[in-house]
Amino acid sequence: MTYGILIYAHNNRTVDYALMAVISGGLAKKHLDQPVSLVTDQSTVDWMKGSKIYNRAKNVFDQIIIIEKPHTNNNRVLHDGLTSKVVPFTNVNRCSAWEHTPYTRTLLIDSDFLIFSDRLKEYWDVDQDLLIAESANDLCDISRLGYQDRYISDVGVKLNWATTVMFTKNENTQLFFNLVAYIKDNYQYFADTYRFDVKQYRNDIAFSIAKHILQGFQTSLHGLLPPILTLLDRDILHSVDENRLTVLVSSKLDSNYCLSVLKDIDIHVMNKQSIVRHSDRLLELI
């Protein structure tokens, strides 16, 4: 059995996902003691070379797997504290992780998930083919999460978060990832059936539906990774000092912020620009 971590990164004009992947991958490698591979595209690699992060990437990543950048019209509103903009979002090929991974047991993580603990080590040898994060766990208060972050719709099944997915490469998980791909390709149909908002493709939704279907159309406690401690994109990563992340948290999602410090804990930082702003300090931690 080979163990490893897999991260996808496709840059766009606004967000440097490759840089985030180097940080996220470096932290995962450091705290989980397993190799990390990157799945990316040639234009992102060219950008990495131009921005002088490529040598760092070669040190962090066990393999850099170059694929064709998927075409997508997916857009999302990305907040950076109080400001926001609509940006393209290339997330439609996560369903190919089964095919792309070089490992037999893979932890698939988002590039904005920063690992500062060894908690996920406990799951490598769990005797389950597929594990997905149970839910999001808002750093501040669950009331900040809307139903779309807890359920796939107001009448739909519970939303698992594809921020962390662990799987063993076998026939069962191949079936799962093929089903995720089918849901992605027929997103409108599944949106009508499961009554979710179709305007943006979300891996969380496709993975949750696939899991629900393969469990016999039932919700189950089986196959869950810990809830994802999440810093929303209205919150701001203020500074990085040694292993401490100082963050500004808006409890009411308005302009009133309070301070908090995170240390030795895994965190999903949805404000991607604030990761990029502090990339120099974060890179020192890997």
Next chain:
Amino acid sequence: MLDHLKKALEFANYQQTFNLQKKLLKEKMAAKLTIGFNGGVFNIDRSLLVFVEQLVLKGRTSGIVLLDANENPVLIDNLEQFRDQCFDRYFESTNEYFNQNQQLKKSRSVEKLLEQ
């Protein structure tokens, strides 16, 4: 602004940060109380500790099946070894939580809270 109102707002800010730091301490403890064993994953809590200790006291120490956090049955060959690991992890985590919580309670300003 009225003085007492200003103090109340300052305290509200302090309390918000205090609550966040306390939540983070609990999260860290919960993370450390998760243990993978023999293909299962267990949340170490008082009921698990008491149940396992009770089994050991009854002399049932090998070939024991326990339900893990995902409700899967997991065969534990050596229950004493599992018990010891769980107890070690439990006391390590709760002692750390206690110490950090004591520090938190002594911190009477936002700045002090953030020094933890």
